Amino acid sequence: MSTEMTIKQYLDQKVELIEAELLESIPGIWNIPETLRESMMYSLMAGGKRLRPILMLAAVEALNGSTESAIPVACAVEMIHTYSLIHDDLPAMDDDDYRRGKLTNHKVYGEAMAILSGDALLTHAFYSVVQAYRIYEVPAERVLDIVEDLSRLAGAPGMVGGQAADMQGEQGLTRLEELEYIHTHKTSDLIVFSLKAGGHLAGANPKQLQALEKFGYNIGLAFQIQDDILDLIGDEKKLGKPVKSDEKQQKVTYPYFVGIEASQAKMNELVEQGKQAIINAGFPYSARLLELADFIVQRDR
Protein backbone atom coordinates (compact mmCIF):
# COMPACT_ATOMS: atom_id res chain seq x y z
CA MET A 1 0.00 0.00 0.00
CA SER A 2 0.95 3.62 -0.42
CA THR A 3 2.15 4.04 3.17
CA GLU A 4 4.86 1.48 2.51
CA MET A 5 6.43 3.61 -0.22
CA THR A 6 9.30 5.88 0.71
CA ILE A 7 8.53 9.60 0.53
CA LYS A 8 10.74 9.78 -2.54
CA GLN A 9 8.74 7.04 -4.31
CA TYR A 10 5.50 8.71 -3.24
CA LEU A 11 6.57 12.08 -4.63
CA ASP A 12 7.83 10.56 -7.89
CA GLN A 13 4.58 8.67 -8.37
CA LYS A 14 2.48 11.77 -7.76
CA VAL A 15 4.61 13.96 -10.00
CA GLU A 16 4.22 11.43 -12.81
CA LEU A 17 0.44 11.29 -12.30
CA ILE A 18 0.07 15.08 -12.16
CA GLU A 19 2.26 15.73 -15.19
CA ALA A 20 0.35 13.16 -17.26
CA GLU A 21 -2.88 14.96 -16.34
CA LEU A 22 -1.45 18.45 -16.96
CA LEU A 23 -0.41 17.32 -20.42
CA GLU A 24 -4.08 16.64 -21.22
CA SER A 25 -5.51 19.56 -19.29
CA ILE A 26 -6.18 21.88 -22.24
CA PRO A 27 -8.73 20.22 -24.53
CA GLY A 28 -7.12 19.36 -27.86
CA ILE A 29 -10.30 20.16 -29.79
CA TRP A 30 -10.33 23.76 -28.61
CA ASN A 31 -9.43 26.24 -31.30
CA ILE A 32 -6.56 28.14 -29.66
CA PRO A 33 -3.83 30.10 -31.49
CA GLU A 34 -0.94 27.62 -31.73
CA THR A 35 1.69 29.90 -30.16
CA LEU A 36 -0.55 30.66 -27.20
CA ARG A 37 -1.14 26.96 -26.58
CA GLU A 38 2.58 26.23 -26.91
CA SER A 39 3.51 29.05 -24.56
CA MET A 40 1.01 27.84 -21.93
CA MET A 41 2.28 24.26 -22.16
CA TYR A 42 5.93 25.33 -22.17
CA SER A 43 5.63 26.73 -18.65
CA LEU A 44 3.07 24.24 -17.39
CA MET A 45 5.37 21.33 -18.26
CA ALA A 46 8.63 23.02 -17.21
CA GLY A 47 9.09 20.79 -14.18
CA GLY A 48 9.08 21.85 -10.57
CA LYS A 49 8.23 19.99 -7.41
CA ARG A 50 4.45 19.97 -7.99
CA LEU A 51 4.25 20.47 -4.25
CA ARG A 52 0.81 22.13 -4.20
CA PRO A 53 -1.07 19.39 -6.10
CA ILE A 54 0.78 16.73 -4.09
CA LEU A 55 -0.32 18.35 -0.82
CA MET A 56 -3.88 18.42 -2.13
CA LEU A 57 -3.83 14.72 -2.99
CA ALA A 58 -2.26 13.90 0.38
CA ALA A 59 -5.05 15.83 2.13
CA VAL A 60 -7.64 13.82 0.18
CA GLU A 61 -5.87 10.59 1.13
CA ALA A 62 -5.70 11.66 4.78
CA LEU A 63 -9.51 11.74 4.69
CA ASN A 64 -9.80 8.55 2.67
CA GLY A 65 -11.37 10.50 -0.23
CA SER A 66 -11.23 9.85 -3.98
CA THR A 67 -7.97 11.18 -5.38
CA GLU A 68 -9.29 10.68 -8.91
CA SER A 69 -11.97 13.33 -8.50
CA ALA A 70 -9.33 15.70 -7.07
CA ILE A 71 -7.20 15.61 -10.23
CA PRO A 72 -8.85 18.58 -12.03
CA VAL A 73 -8.44 20.74 -8.92
CA ALA A 74 -4.85 19.57 -8.44
CA CYS A 75 -4.15 20.62 -12.05
CA ALA A 76 -5.86 23.96 -11.39
CA VAL A 77 -3.58 24.92 -8.52
CA GLU A 78 -0.54 24.09 -10.63
CA MET A 79 -1.93 26.34 -13.40
CA ILE A 80 -2.28 29.20 -10.91
CA HIS A 81 1.23 28.61 -9.58
CA THR A 82 2.61 28.49 -13.14
CA TYR A 83 0.86 31.69 -14.26
CA SER A 84 2.21 33.49 -11.18
CA LEU A 85 5.76 32.45 -12.09
CA ILE A 86 5.35 33.59 -15.72
CA HIS A 87 4.12 37.02 -14.64
CA ASP A 88 6.70 37.30 -11.80
CA ASP A 89 9.52 36.67 -14.25
CA LEU A 90 8.48 39.49 -16.61
CA PRO A 91 10.91 42.39 -17.14
CA ALA A 92 8.50 44.78 -15.38
CA MET A 93 8.50 42.45 -12.35
CA ASP A 94 11.57 40.38 -11.28
CA ASP A 95 13.08 40.37 -14.78
CA ASP A 96 14.39 36.80 -14.69
CA ASP A 97 15.80 35.06 -17.75
CA TYR A 98 15.90 31.58 -16.25
CA ARG A 99 13.58 29.49 -14.11
CA ARG A 100 14.45 25.92 -13.07
CA GLY A 101 17.40 26.07 -15.47
CA LYS A 102 15.19 26.83 -18.48
CA LEU A 103 14.56 30.11 -20.27
CA THR A 104 11.59 31.96 -18.82
CA ASN A 105 8.40 32.19 -20.86
CA HIS A 106 8.93 35.75 -22.11
CA LYS A 107 12.50 34.94 -23.20
CA VAL A 108 11.08 32.27 -25.50
CA TYR A 109 7.72 33.71 -26.60
CA GLY A 110 8.09 37.45 -25.99
CA GLU A 111 6.55 39.63 -23.31
CA ALA A 112 3.12 40.04 -24.82
CA MET A 113 2.61 36.30 -25.25
CA ALA A 114 3.92 35.67 -21.73
CA ILE A 115 1.37 38.11 -20.30
CA LEU A 116 -1.40 36.44 -22.30
CA SER A 117 -0.42 32.86 -21.52
CA GLY A 118 -0.33 33.78 -17.83
CA ASP A 119 -3.82 35.27 -18.16
CA ALA A 120 -4.98 32.17 -20.02
CA LEU A 121 -3.59 29.73 -17.42
CA LEU A 122 -5.16 31.72 -14.60
CA THR A 123 -8.53 31.67 -16.35
CA HIS A 124 -8.20 28.00 -17.31
CA ALA A 125 -7.61 27.02 -13.69
CA PHE A 126 -11.25 27.83 -12.97
CA TYR A 127 -12.37 25.73 -15.91
CA SER A 128 -10.35 22.87 -14.53
CA VAL A 129 -11.92 23.19 -11.07
CA VAL A 130 -15.41 22.96 -12.57
CA GLN A 131 -14.45 19.63 -14.20
CA ALA A 132 -14.44 18.01 -10.74
CA TYR A 133 -18.20 18.59 -10.86
CA ARG A 134 -18.66 17.98 -14.56
CA ILE A 135 -16.61 14.77 -14.90
CA TYR A 136 -16.39 13.32 -11.38
CA GLU A 137 -19.73 14.53 -10.05
CA VAL A 138 -18.31 16.19 -6.95
CA PRO A 139 -21.34 17.99 -5.42
CA ALA A 140 -21.82 21.48 -6.92
CA GLU A 141 -21.80 23.17 -3.49
CA ARG A 142 -18.37 21.75 -2.64
CA VAL A 143 -16.98 22.82 -6.01
CA LEU A 144 -18.27 26.36 -5.46
CA ASP A 145 -16.54 26.43 -2.06
CA ILE A 146 -13.35 25.55 -3.93
CA VAL A 147 -13.90 28.20 -6.62
CA GLU A 148 -14.49 30.80 -3.92
CA ASP A 149 -11.40 29.78 -1.91
CA LEU A 150 -9.25 29.84 -5.04
CA SER A 151 -10.49 33.27 -6.11
CA ARG A 152 -9.74 34.68 -2.65
CA LEU A 153 -6.47 32.91 -1.86
CA ALA A 154 -5.00 33.46 -5.34
CA GLY A 155 -6.39 36.99 -5.67
CA ALA A 156 -5.97 40.49 -4.23
CA PRO A 157 -6.38 39.43 -0.58
CA GLY A 158 -4.12 36.41 -1.26
CA MET A 159 -1.28 35.59 -3.63
CA VAL A 160 -1.52 38.68 -5.85
CA GLY A 161 -1.65 40.88 -2.75
CA GLY A 162 1.50 39.19 -1.45
CA GLN A 163 3.21 39.78 -4.76
CA ALA A 164 2.18 43.46 -4.78
CA ALA A 165 3.49 43.91 -1.23
CA ASP A 166 6.72 42.14 -2.23
CA MET A 167 7.24 44.54 -5.12
CA GLN A 168 6.60 47.58 -2.98
CA GLY A 169 8.80 46.08 -0.27
CA GLU A 170 11.74 46.14 -2.63
CA GLN A 171 12.04 49.78 -1.69
CA GLY A 172 12.93 48.54 1.79
CA LEU A 173 11.19 46.48 4.48
CA THR A 174 11.77 47.61 8.00
CA ARG A 175 9.77 45.09 10.04
CA LEU A 176 9.62 41.29 10.18
CA GLU A 177 5.82 41.54 10.15
CA GLU A 178 5.93 43.04 6.67
CA LEU A 179 8.05 40.15 5.44
CA GLU A 180 5.68 37.65 7.07
CA TYR A 181 2.75 39.32 5.31
CA ILE A 182 4.52 38.84 2.00
CA HIS A 183 5.53 35.24 2.66
CA THR A 184 2.10 34.34 3.99
CA HIS A 185 0.24 35.65 1.01
CA LYS A 186 2.77 35.03 -1.73
CA THR A 187 3.41 31.44 -0.69
CA SER A 188 1.20 30.13 2.11
CA ASP A 189 -2.14 31.14 0.65
CA LEU A 190 -1.90 28.83 -2.35
CA ILE A 191 -0.70 25.99 -0.11
CA VAL A 192 -3.62 26.66 2.23
CA PHE A 193 -5.90 26.53 -0.80
CA SER A 194 -4.45 23.19 -1.88
CA LEU A 195 -5.01 21.61 1.52
CA LYS A 196 -8.49 23.08 2.05
CA ALA A 197 -9.54 22.03 -1.46
CA GLY A 198 -8.43 18.49 -0.61
CA GLY A 199 -10.58 18.79 2.49
CA HIS A 200 -13.63 20.09 0.59
CA LEU A 201 -13.28 17.34 -2.01
CA ALA A 202 -13.12 14.61 0.62
CA GLY A 203 -15.92 16.06 2.75
CA ALA A 204 -13.82 17.26 5.71
CA ASN A 205 -15.67 18.46 8.79
CA PRO A 206 -15.16 22.08 9.99
CA LYS A 207 -12.52 21.07 12.57
CA GLN A 208 -10.54 19.19 9.93
CA LEU A 209 -10.80 22.10 7.48
CA GLN A 210 -9.50 24.45 10.15
CA ALA A 211 -6.59 22.11 10.87
CA LEU A 212 -5.74 21.91 7.16
CA GLU A 213 -5.76 25.70 7.02
CA LYS A 214 -3.42 26.03 10.00
CA PHE A 215 -1.16 23.26 8.67
CA GLY A 216 -1.03 24.99 5.27
CA TYR A 217 -0.30 28.39 6.72
CA ASN A 218 2.52 27.01 8.84
CA ILE A 219 4.23 24.81 6.28
CA GLY A 220 3.85 27.55 3.66
CA LEU A 221 5.71 30.03 5.82
CA ALA A 222 8.26 27.35 6.75
CA PHE A 223 8.70 26.58 3.05
CA GLN A 224 9.41 30.23 2.31
CA ILE A 225 11.85 30.61 5.21
CA GLN A 226 13.63 27.50 3.91
CA ASP A 227 13.71 29.13 0.48
CA ASP A 228 15.32 32.23 1.96
CA ILE A 229 17.90 30.08 3.80
CA LEU A 230 18.66 27.92 0.74
CA ASP A 231 19.13 31.05 -1.27
CA LEU A 232 21.85 32.12 1.13
CA ILE A 233 23.60 28.79 1.73
CA GLY A 234 22.25 26.33 -0.84
CA ASP A 235 23.99 24.70 -3.76
CA GLU A 236 23.59 26.60 -7.03
CA LYS A 237 23.23 23.50 -9.21
CA LYS A 238 20.51 21.95 -7.07
CA LEU A 239 18.51 25.16 -6.95
CA GLY A 240 18.70 25.76 -10.70
CA LYS A 241 19.23 29.47 -10.14
CA PRO A 242 22.16 31.58 -8.95
CA VAL A 243 22.65 31.39 -5.17
CA LYS A 244 22.34 34.72 -3.34
CA SER A 245 20.17 36.08 -6.15
CA ASP A 246 17.92 37.65 -3.50
CA GLU A 247 20.91 39.20 -1.77
CA LYS A 248 22.24 40.59 -5.02
CA GLN A 249 18.84 42.21 -5.62
CA GLN A 250 19.14 43.54 -2.07
CA LYS A 251 16.02 41.66 -1.17
CA VAL A 252 15.19 41.45 2.50
CA THR A 253 14.77 37.84 3.63
CA TYR A 254 13.89 36.07 6.86
CA PRO A 255 17.53 35.45 7.90
CA TYR A 256 18.20 39.15 7.31
CA PHE A 257 15.99 39.99 10.26
CA VAL A 258 16.75 37.18 12.72
CA GLY A 259 19.80 35.32 11.40
CA ILE A 260 20.04 31.80 9.97
CA GLU A 261 19.85 29.88 13.23
CA ALA A 262 16.73 31.60 14.52
CA SER A 263 15.19 31.22 11.05
CA GLN A 264 15.77 27.47 11.20
CA ALA A 265 14.31 27.29 14.70
CA LYS A 266 11.23 29.25 13.60
CA MET A 267 10.81 26.95 10.63
CA ASN A 268 10.94 23.82 12.78
CA GLU A 269 8.49 25.29 15.25
CA LEU A 270 6.02 26.14 12.48
CA VAL A 271 6.20 22.61 11.09
CA GLU A 272 5.73 20.98 14.50
CA GLN A 273 2.70 23.16 15.31
CA GLY A 274 1.24 22.49 11.88
CA LYS A 275 1.59 18.74 12.33
CA GLN A 276 0.08 18.94 15.80
CA ALA A 277 -3.02 20.66 14.37
CA ILE A 278 -3.52 17.73 11.98
CA ILE A 279 -2.95 15.16 14.72
CA ASN A 280 -5.45 16.89 17.03
CA ALA A 281 -8.18 17.09 14.38
CA GLY A 282 -8.27 13.31 13.93
CA PHE A 283 -7.63 12.38 10.32
CA PRO A 284 -7.95 8.68 9.53
CA TYR A 285 -4.77 8.45 7.38
CA SER A 286 -2.56 11.45 8.02
CA ALA A 287 0.90 9.79 8.04
CA ARG A 288 1.83 10.93 4.53
CA LEU A 289 0.64 14.48 5.09
CA LEU A 290 2.80 14.76 8.21
CA GLU A 291 5.74 13.28 6.34
CA LEU A 292 5.36 15.92 3.61
CA ALA A 293 5.70 18.65 6.22
CA ASP A 294 9.04 17.20 7.30
CA PHE A 295 10.12 16.87 3.70
CA ILE A 296 9.58 20.59 3.20
CA VAL A 297 12.06 21.58 5.89
CA GLN A 298 14.58 18.90 4.97
CA ARG A 299 14.65 19.53 1.20
CA ASP A 300 17.80 21.00 -0.31
CA ARG A 301 16.26 22.63 -3.38
Next chain:
Amino acid sequence: MSTEMTIKQYLDQKVELIEAELLESIPGIWNIPETLRESMMYSLMAGGKRLRPILMLAAVEALNGSTESAIPVACAVEMIHTYSLIHDDLPAMDDDDYRRGKLTNHKVYGEAMAILSGDALLTHAFYSVVQAYRIYEVPAERVLDIVEDLSRLAGAPGMVGGQAADMQGEQGLTRLEELEYIHTHKTSDLIVFSLKAGGHLAGANPKQLQALEKFGYNIGLAFQIQDDILDLIGDEKKLGKPVKSDEKQQKVTYPYFVGIEASQAKMNELVEQGKQAIINAGFPYSARLLELADFIVQRDR
Protein backbone atom coordinates in the same frame (compact mmCIF):
# COMPACT_ATOMS: atom_id res chain seq x y z
CA MET B 1 -42.52 50.71 -16.01
CA SER B 2 -39.12 50.12 -17.56
CA THR B 3 -40.42 49.66 -21.09
CA GLU B 4 -41.69 53.22 -21.01
CA MET B 5 -38.21 54.64 -20.43
CA THR B 6 -36.23 55.79 -23.43
CA ILE B 7 -33.17 53.69 -24.20
CA LYS B 8 -31.04 56.58 -22.97
CA GLN B 9 -32.81 56.63 -19.62
CA TYR B 10 -32.58 52.86 -19.41
CA LEU B 11 -28.84 52.88 -20.06
CA ASP B 12 -28.22 55.72 -17.59
CA GLN B 13 -30.17 53.94 -14.89
CA LYS B 14 -28.28 50.68 -15.41
CA VAL B 15 -24.89 52.40 -15.53
CA GLU B 16 -25.68 54.07 -12.23
CA LEU B 17 -26.77 50.79 -10.66
CA ILE B 18 -23.71 48.89 -11.93
CA GLU B 19 -21.22 51.55 -10.90
CA ALA B 20 -22.69 51.72 -7.40
CA GLU B 21 -22.26 47.94 -7.13
CA LEU B 22 -18.75 47.95 -8.61
CA LEU B 23 -17.74 50.52 -6.01
CA GLU B 24 -18.62 47.99 -3.30
CA SER B 25 -17.41 44.92 -5.13
CA ILE B 26 -14.10 44.46 -3.30
CA PRO B 27 -14.82 43.81 0.39
CA GLY B 28 -13.56 46.72 2.49
CA ILE B 29 -12.52 44.42 5.32
CA TRP B 30 -10.08 42.49 3.12
CA ASN B 31 -6.46 43.22 3.90
CA ILE B 32 -5.15 44.26 0.47
CA PRO B 33 -2.08 46.43 -0.17
CA GLU B 34 -3.48 49.93 -0.57
CA THR B 35 -1.86 50.67 -3.93
CA LEU B 36 -3.15 47.41 -5.40
CA ARG B 37 -6.68 48.21 -4.27
CA GLU B 38 -6.41 51.74 -5.64
CA SER B 39 -5.06 50.55 -8.95
CA MET B 40 -7.87 47.99 -9.33
CA MET B 41 -10.53 50.58 -8.50
CA TYR B 42 -8.93 53.23 -10.73
CA SER B 43 -9.59 51.16 -13.83
CA LEU B 44 -12.81 49.55 -12.65
CA MET B 45 -14.37 52.98 -12.08
CA ALA B 46 -12.86 54.67 -15.16
CA GLY B 47 -16.18 54.87 -16.96
CA GLY B 48 -17.12 53.14 -20.15
CA LYS B 49 -20.44 52.06 -21.55
CA ARG B 50 -20.89 49.08 -19.17
CA LEU B 51 -22.40 47.37 -22.17
CA ARG B 52 -21.69 43.78 -21.06
CA PRO B 53 -23.38 43.99 -17.66
CA ILE B 54 -26.28 45.91 -19.21
CA LEU B 55 -26.79 43.17 -21.80
CA MET B 56 -26.75 40.60 -19.00
CA LEU B 57 -29.40 42.45 -17.03
CA ALA B 58 -31.50 42.91 -20.18
CA ALA B 59 -31.30 39.15 -20.83
CA VAL B 60 -32.48 38.47 -17.27
CA GLU B 61 -35.35 40.94 -17.77
CA ALA B 62 -36.27 39.35 -21.08
CA LEU B 63 -36.88 36.12 -19.12
CA ASN B 64 -38.58 37.91 -16.23
CA GLY B 65 -35.79 36.83 -13.86
CA SER B 66 -34.40 38.54 -10.76
CA THR B 67 -31.96 41.26 -11.79
CA GLU B 68 -30.85 41.62 -8.17
CA SER B 69 -29.33 38.15 -8.09
CA ALA B 70 -27.57 38.88 -11.39
CA ILE B 71 -25.63 41.85 -9.96
CA PRO B 72 -22.54 39.90 -8.79
CA VAL B 73 -22.22 38.25 -12.21
CA ALA B 74 -22.76 41.59 -13.98
CA CYS B 75 -19.92 43.04 -11.89
CA ALA B 76 -17.77 40.01 -12.73
CA VAL B 77 -17.99 40.51 -16.48
CA GLU B 78 -17.02 44.17 -16.06
CA MET B 79 -14.00 43.08 -13.99
CA ILE B 80 -12.93 40.74 -16.79
CA HIS B 81 -13.43 43.45 -19.40
CA THR B 82 -11.46 45.92 -17.27
CA TYR B 83 -8.54 43.56 -16.65
CA SER B 84 -8.33 42.87 -20.39
CA LEU B 85 -8.08 46.60 -21.08
CA ILE B 86 -5.36 47.09 -18.45
CA HIS B 87 -3.24 44.29 -19.91
CA ASP B 88 -3.97 45.32 -23.54
CA ASP B 89 -2.73 48.84 -22.81
CA LEU B 90 0.66 47.66 -21.44
CA PRO B 91 3.82 48.72 -23.30
CA ALA B 92 4.48 45.09 -24.32
CA MET B 93 0.99 44.95 -25.87
CA ASP B 94 -0.72 47.98 -27.50
CA ASP B 95 1.33 50.52 -25.51
CA ASP B 96 -1.47 53.03 -24.97
CA ASP B 97 -1.10 56.03 -22.67
CA TYR B 98 -4.77 56.99 -22.66
CA ARG B 99 -8.06 55.13 -22.40
CA ARG B 100 -11.41 56.94 -22.39
CA GLY B 101 -9.51 60.22 -22.05
CA LYS B 102 -7.77 59.12 -18.84
CA LEU B 103 -4.22 57.89 -18.28
CA THR B 104 -3.97 54.12 -18.58
CA ASN B 105 -3.34 52.08 -15.46
CA HIS B 106 0.37 51.52 -16.01
CA LYS B 107 0.94 55.23 -16.68
CA VAL B 108 -0.42 55.95 -13.20
CA TYR B 109 0.70 52.92 -11.16
CA GLY B 110 3.60 51.51 -13.16
CA GLU B 111 3.80 48.37 -15.26
CA ALA B 112 4.26 45.86 -12.47
CA MET B 113 1.23 47.10 -10.55
CA ALA B 114 -0.82 47.19 -13.76
CA ILE B 115 0.00 43.54 -14.45
CA LEU B 116 -0.92 42.61 -10.89
CA SER B 117 -4.13 44.61 -10.73
CA GLY B 118 -5.20 42.97 -14.00
CA ASP B 119 -4.45 39.56 -12.50
CA ALA B 120 -6.33 40.51 -9.34
CA LEU B 121 -9.42 41.74 -11.21
CA LEU B 122 -9.48 38.59 -13.35
CA THR B 123 -9.28 36.41 -10.24
CA HIS B 124 -11.82 38.51 -8.34
CA ALA B 125 -14.37 38.11 -11.13
CA PHE B 126 -14.74 34.45 -10.14
CA TYR B 127 -15.22 35.43 -6.51
CA SER B 128 -17.94 37.80 -7.61
CA VAL B 129 -19.73 35.10 -9.64
CA VAL B 130 -19.83 32.80 -6.60
CA GLN B 131 -21.63 35.53 -4.62
CA ALA B 132 -24.73 34.96 -6.77
CA TYR B 133 -24.91 31.61 -4.96
CA ARG B 134 -23.63 32.78 -1.60
CA ILE B 135 -25.76 35.93 -1.24
CA TYR B 136 -28.71 35.45 -3.58
CA GLU B 137 -29.01 31.67 -3.39
CA VAL B 138 -28.91 31.10 -7.12
CA PRO B 139 -28.74 27.27 -7.44
CA ALA B 140 -25.14 25.99 -7.27
CA GLU B 141 -25.45 24.09 -10.58
CA ARG B 142 -26.43 27.25 -12.46
CA VAL B 143 -23.57 29.19 -10.92
CA LEU B 144 -21.12 26.47 -11.95
CA ASP B 145 -22.46 26.69 -15.52
CA ILE B 146 -21.63 30.40 -15.36
CA VAL B 147 -18.14 29.81 -13.91
CA GLU B 148 -17.44 27.30 -16.67
CA ASP B 149 -18.73 29.58 -19.44
CA LEU B 150 -16.68 32.50 -18.10
CA SER B 151 -13.49 30.45 -17.85
CA ARG B 152 -13.91 29.27 -21.45
CA LEU B 153 -15.18 32.46 -23.10
CA ALA B 154 -12.68 34.72 -21.31
CA GLY B 155 -9.80 32.24 -21.62
CA ALA B 156 -7.51 30.67 -24.22
CA PRO B 157 -10.34 29.45 -26.48
CA GLY B 158 -12.09 32.82 -26.02
CA MET B 159 -11.04 36.38 -25.31
CA VAL B 160 -7.37 35.73 -24.54
CA GLY B 161 -7.10 33.61 -27.70
CA GLY B 162 -8.59 36.49 -29.70
CA GLN B 163 -6.10 38.87 -28.18
CA ALA B 164 -3.19 36.52 -28.97
CA ALA B 165 -4.37 36.18 -32.59
CA ASP B 166 -4.72 39.97 -32.80
CA MET B 167 -1.14 40.47 -31.64
CA GLN B 168 0.19 37.96 -34.08
CA GLY B 169 -2.02 39.44 -36.78
CA GLU B 170 -0.22 42.74 -36.44
CA GLN B 171 2.42 41.20 -38.63
CA GLY B 172 -0.22 41.19 -41.37
CA LEU B 173 -3.63 39.60 -41.85
CA THR B 174 -4.38 38.38 -45.33
CA ARG B 175 -7.88 37.00 -45.02
CA LEU B 176 -11.19 38.35 -43.69
CA GLU B 177 -11.67 35.04 -41.83
CA GLU B 178 -8.62 35.79 -39.68
CA LEU B 179 -10.03 39.17 -38.75
CA GLU B 180 -13.41 37.61 -37.96
CA TYR B 181 -11.67 35.08 -35.69
CA ILE B 182 -10.06 37.96 -33.80
CA HIS B 183 -13.24 40.02 -33.55
CA THR B 184 -15.32 37.02 -32.53
CA HIS B 185 -13.04 35.99 -29.71
CA LYS B 186 -11.70 39.34 -28.63
CA THR B 187 -15.13 40.96 -28.49
CA SER B 188 -18.07 38.64 -29.09
CA ASP B 189 -17.11 35.93 -26.62
CA LEU B 190 -17.49 38.13 -23.56
CA ILE B 191 -20.78 39.49 -24.91
CA VAL B 192 -21.96 35.93 -25.51
CA PHE B 193 -20.97 35.14 -21.94
CA SER B 194 -22.96 38.10 -20.62
CA LEU B 195 -26.11 37.05 -22.44
CA LYS B 196 -25.81 33.35 -21.62
CA ALA B 197 -25.10 34.14 -17.96
CA GLY B 198 -28.31 36.20 -17.94
CA GLY B 199 -30.04 33.16 -19.38
CA HIS B 200 -28.55 30.75 -16.81
CA LEU B 201 -29.49 33.09 -13.96
CA ALA B 202 -33.08 33.40 -15.13
CA GLY B 203 -33.47 29.69 -15.91
CA ALA B 204 -33.58 29.92 -19.71
CA ASN B 205 -34.47 26.78 -21.64
CA PRO B 206 -31.94 25.31 -24.12
CA LYS B 207 -33.59 27.01 -27.11
CA GLN B 208 -33.46 30.38 -25.39
CA LEU B 209 -29.82 29.85 -24.37
CA GLN B 210 -28.95 29.06 -27.96
CA ALA B 211 -30.74 32.20 -29.17
CA LEU B 212 -28.87 34.32 -26.60
CA GLU B 213 -25.61 32.82 -27.86
CA LYS B 214 -26.39 33.60 -31.49
CA PHE B 215 -27.62 37.08 -30.60
CA GLY B 216 -24.42 37.71 -28.62
CA TYR B 217 -22.16 36.43 -31.34
CA ASN B 218 -23.87 38.62 -33.93
CA ILE B 219 -24.09 41.85 -31.99
CA GLY B 220 -20.53 41.34 -30.73
CA LEU B 221 -19.18 41.15 -34.25
CA ALA B 222 -21.43 44.05 -35.30
CA PHE B 223 -20.12 46.06 -32.35
CA GLN B 224 -16.54 45.44 -33.44
CA ILE B 225 -17.24 46.30 -37.06
CA GLN B 226 -18.86 49.53 -35.85
CA ASP B 227 -15.73 50.17 -33.76
CA ASP B 228 -13.57 49.75 -36.87
CA ILE B 229 -15.83 52.13 -38.84
CA LEU B 230 -15.96 54.74 -36.07
CA ASP B 231 -12.21 54.60 -35.83
CA LEU B 232 -12.02 55.58 -39.50
CA ILE B 233 -14.78 58.19 -39.67
CA GLY B 234 -15.80 59.00 -36.06
CA ASP B 235 -15.37 62.18 -34.08
CA GLU B 236 -12.21 62.23 -31.97
CA LYS B 237 -13.78 63.93 -28.98
CA LYS B 238 -16.68 61.53 -28.73
CA LEU B 239 -14.43 58.49 -28.99
CA GLY B 240 -11.98 59.74 -26.35
CA LYS B 241 -9.03 58.48 -28.38
CA PRO B 242 -7.30 59.69 -31.53
CA VAL B 243 -9.29 58.80 -34.67
CA LYS B 244 -7.47 56.55 -37.13
CA SER B 245 -5.31 55.18 -34.32
CA ASP B 246 -5.74 51.71 -35.84
CA GLU B 247 -4.75 53.00 -39.25
CA LYS B 248 -1.66 54.71 -37.88
CA GLN B 249 -0.68 51.41 -36.29
CA GLN B 250 -1.30 49.86 -39.73
CA LYS B 251 -3.91 47.66 -38.15
CA VAL B 252 -6.09 45.71 -40.52
CA THR B 253 -9.79 46.41 -39.93
CA TYR B 254 -13.09 45.22 -41.37
CA PRO B 255 -13.45 48.16 -43.80
CA TYR B 256 -9.90 47.46 -45.00
CA PHE B 257 -11.12 44.20 -46.52
CA VAL B 258 -14.57 45.09 -47.82
CA GLY B 259 -14.89 48.90 -47.65
CA ILE B 260 -17.08 51.02 -45.38
CA GLU B 261 -20.38 50.47 -47.17
CA ALA B 262 -20.17 46.69 -47.21
CA SER B 263 -19.02 46.79 -43.58
CA GLN B 264 -22.16 48.73 -42.65
CA ALA B 265 -24.34 46.33 -44.58
CA LYS B 266 -22.72 43.33 -42.87
CA MET B 267 -23.23 44.97 -39.50
CA ASN B 268 -26.93 45.59 -40.13
CA GLU B 269 -27.42 42.03 -41.36
CA LEU B 270 -25.76 40.60 -38.23
CA VAL B 271 -27.98 42.68 -35.97
CA GLU B 272 -31.16 41.73 -37.84
CA GLN B 273 -30.33 38.01 -37.72
CA GLY B 274 -29.44 38.28 -34.04
CA LYS B 275 -32.73 39.94 -33.23
CA GLN B 276 -34.60 37.34 -35.26
CA ALA B 277 -33.04 34.54 -33.18
CA ILE B 278 -34.38 36.16 -30.01
CA ILE B 279 -37.82 36.69 -31.53
CA ASN B 280 -38.01 33.07 -32.69
CA ALA B 281 -37.04 31.63 -29.30
CA GLY B 282 -40.02 33.24 -27.57
CA PHE B 283 -38.84 35.47 -24.72
CA PRO B 284 -41.60 36.98 -22.60
CA TYR B 285 -40.11 40.50 -22.43
CA SER B 286 -37.49 40.92 -25.15
CA ALA B 287 -38.25 44.51 -26.31
CA ARG B 288 -35.33 46.08 -24.42
CA LEU B 289 -32.86 43.44 -25.53
CA LEU B 290 -33.81 44.04 -29.18
CA GLU B 291 -33.53 47.77 -28.68
CA LEU B 292 -30.00 47.35 -27.29
CA ALA B 293 -28.98 45.60 -30.48
CA ASP B 294 -30.11 48.61 -32.50
CA PHE B 295 -28.36 50.95 -30.10
CA ILE B 296 -25.08 49.16 -30.78
CA VAL B 297 -25.13 49.90 -34.49
CA GLN B 298 -26.43 53.43 -34.07
CA ARG B 299 -24.00 54.60 -31.36
CA ASP B 300 -21.40 57.19 -32.30
CA ARG B 301 -18.79 56.34 -29.64
